[in-house]
Amino acid sequence: MDQGSYRTADKPYERDTRYIETRITRDGRDGYPVEPGRYRLIAAYACPWATRTIIVRRLLGLDDAISLGLCGPTHDSRSWTFDLDPDGVDPVLGIPRLQDAYFARTPGYSKGITVPAIVDVGSGAVVTNDFAQITIDFELEWVDFHRPGAPQLYPEDLRAEIDEVNAVVYRDVNNGVYRCGFASSQQAYDAAYDQLFAGLDWVSERLKGQRYLVGDTITEADVRLFTTLARFDPVYHGHFKCNREKLSEMPVLWAYVRDLFQTPGFGDSTNFAQIKQHYYEVHRDINPSGIVPKGPDLRNWFSPHGREKLGGRPFGAGTAPDPLPTPAG
Known part of the structure; x- marks a missing residue:
């Protein structure tokens, strides 16, 4: 299986941000x-950008309004696939590859076949894969279909501050781990490493005296940081060489991420x-053997x-979503 390459020789990693920016609005x-x-909503538990949408959809109670299709954890250079479903076909869209929904929107679509993506079921075509806007629109445009007690994840009086924090977290942390992992030169890696840990130190300092990133409740900012921190010890520390220290050795961030993990909707x-x-099977240019490590021991998350x-x-004046029968894994 050809997973493709994620690095360009002698160049710092640059994320392709050419997304389909069509929006679903009131x-x-x-x-x-x-x-x-x-x-x-087509997502994957493997992907941090997609997991954001899974978390927000669950926190807001949009389960009945927007169905969820899940791709498997591995894919080839062409597309994410529905190998978790019977016969490898999404039961609603009737397609084996997410690529098919992109081609239904734009024949020969040449940009990234990414998750999350929202598909118009009737036409079978992708509407948007703009991950940053998807969760904001879940919070603001789908408000008529939020569950009773849904939290305010993007409250109007805090939006400017949330946006400022999100910009730093995206640049230095969310994308910073990838800039380390996909660096193709020592210089690029060193610069990315320094920027990543400066960002983590900034977040840690901010969280020393307050439970959440912005205000006194969970917001969009916490969702965005959580999905990167959750992957830090299992993947980024070793696989992406983000190894100044483990998350479990950073007291403030380790307590913060466990707090969220133990909150319904996150863990x-x-x-x-x-x-x-x-990460370990798909990124063969980093891990040629495809061997998946057994560690670390994750029981201490609880x-x-x-x-x-x-x-x-956590939920302000709202309430937690109803518990699921079992954790995702």
Whole structure:
């Protein structure tokens, strides 16, 4: 299976951000109005960008309004695939590859076949794969279909601060780990490494005296940071050479991420087995053998975190989503 290459010789890693920016809105100004049952979110537990949408969909209770299709943890250079489903075909869209939905939108689509993607079930075509906008629109455009007690993840009075924090976290942390892992020169790696850990130190300092990144409740900012931190010890520390120290050796961030992990919507949307399988099997230019490490021991994710002493209310005036029967993995 050809997984493709993720590095360009002698150049720093640059993420392809040419996304399909069509939006699903209440007024339908892009031709796609909010309509329950019309759209299918295609995601993967392996992918941090996609897991954000899984978490937000669950926190807001959009399960009945937007169906969820899950790709398997591995893919080839062409596309994510539905190998978790019977016969390897998505049961709603009837396709074996996410690429098929992109081609239904744009024949011969030449940009990245990425998750998350939202597909218009009727046409079978991708509407958007703009991961940063998808969760914001879940929070603001789909509000009529939020569950009773849904939290305010992007409250109006905190949006400017959330946006500022998100910009730093994306540049230095979310994308920073990839800039380390996919660096093709020592110079590029060294610069990325320094920027990543400066970003993590900045976040840690911010979280010393407050339970959440912005305000006293969980917001969009916490969702975005969590999916990177959750992958740090299992993947980024070794596989991406982000090894100044493990997350479990950074007291503030380790307590913070366990606090979120133990909050409904976060830990039950995290599948460590699929995360490890994805990175170590797909990135063959980094890990040619495809061997997936057995460690680290993840049982300590359920240990007491003590962050409740800082105050704050996870869901504000809202409530937690109903528990799932079992964790994702």
